[in-house]
Amino acid sequence: MHVIWLIIIGAAAGFVATRLMRMETGILPTIAIGIAGALVGGLVLRALLAVMGAAAGFVGAILGALVLIWVWKTFIQR
Numbered sequence: 001m002h003v004i005w006l007i008i009i010g011a012a013a014g015f016v017a018t019r020l021m022r023m024e025t026g027i028l029p030t031i032a033i034g035i036a037g038a039l040v041g042g043l044v045l046r047a048l049l050a051v052m053g054a055a056a057g058f059v060g061a062i063l064g065a066l067v068l069i070w071v072w073k074t075f076i077q078r
Contacts, residue, residue, distance in 0.1 A: 003039070009061045010038025017065030023073070033072075037065025 014034015018025055025033070041064020042057050 002042075005057070007035050007038065009042070009058055010035035010065070013038050013041075013058065013061035013065050017062050017069055020062075021066060021069045021073075023069055033068055034061065034065050037061055037063075037068050040064035040068065 011031045011034050014030045014032070014037065016034075017037060018030050018033060038057075038061035041060035041062070044060065044064070
């Protein structure tokens with residue numbers, strides 16, 4: 001169930017992260033970035049999720065998506 005929750009949060013986090021990074025993407029790439037970021041950030045920050053609740057999972061999802069966007073812009077989209 002934890003992974004499903006991260007996927008749901010990831011869709012929203014992708015939207016927030018792409019707007020924070022001023023990245024213009026379509027709906028599907030935005031959702032994919034958010035889901036991947038949620039999985040990366042959510043798993044890394046799993047300890048915070050246990051301590052602080054669902055808000056930490058959302059913050060982790062946004063941070064993970066921001067990192068993936070940075071990697072995409074820096075290394076892939078040259």
